[in-house]
Amino acid sequence: MxxxxxxxxxxxxxxxxxxxxxxxxxxxxxAKPPLAETEWTLSQIEGETPLEGRGLDLSFDENGRFGTSAGCNRFMGDVEIEGEEITFPDKIAGTMMACPEGLAEQEEKVLSLLAQVTRYQMEPDALILLDSEGSELLRYSREVEDDSLVETSG
Missing domain, CATH: 1.20.5 (Single alpha-helices involved in coiled-coils or other helix-helix interfaces)
Known part of the structure; x- marks a missing residue:
């Protein structure tokens, strides 16, 4: 016993x-950063719909780097994310292709706004980049799979 x-x-x-x-x-x-390994599509620039172009996107990898395009050139660099705070660097690498009319201005606008971003809000289908006053600068979206609907055949 x-x-x-x-x-x-x-x-x-x-x-x-x-x-x-x-x-x-x-x-x-x-802990894996909340934006790591996510991809987003640019849907609004200061509330306005962007011009169509190649790769209107923003993506983040697990190593603290981001990649983006506002319709023409590709840009990349390091991003600092801590809690809800996010900052993009002053210096980023990018391609230097000639852009169609309007896209060059859109690209400059997006890069300028990225430099002003201090915070973000993430929703299941949206990433909202805000300035220090809480104003929405850029909005990105993504499709979210809905696993709650199950199709049955009868």
């Missing part, structure tokens, strides 16, 4: 240790 009781207590202690160690391991793993 004494041996069975000791074995039971030892098993409980081993299980408790495993749970604590597992929780500590998860707690020390770096």
């Amino acid at each position: 004494q041996t069975t009781r000791r074995a039971f207590i030892a098993a409980v202690l081993v299980a408790a240790s495993a749970i604590v160690m597992g929780a500590q391991t998860r707690a020390t793993e770096p």
Whole structure:
């Protein structure tokens, strides 16, 4: 009886240790930033619909980098995200293609607005970039899959 009781207590202690160690391991793993590995499509520039162009997008990778296009050239650089705060760098790398009329101005506008962004709000289907006053500068969207609808055949 004494041996069975000791074995039971030892098993409980081993299980408790495993749970604590597992929780500590998860707690020390770096959290993936909320925007990491997301892609968005530009839907509004200061409330206005953007001109059509190639790749009206904004994407983030898991290493703190972003890529974007406002319809013509591609730009990329590091992005700093902490909580709801986000800042894009003053210096970014980009292509230098000649852009059709209107897209060059749109591109300059988007890059200028990105430099003013200090915060963001994320919704399931929208990423809203705001300035320090809380004004919406840029809005990006994405399609969200709705898994709640299940199709049945009858």
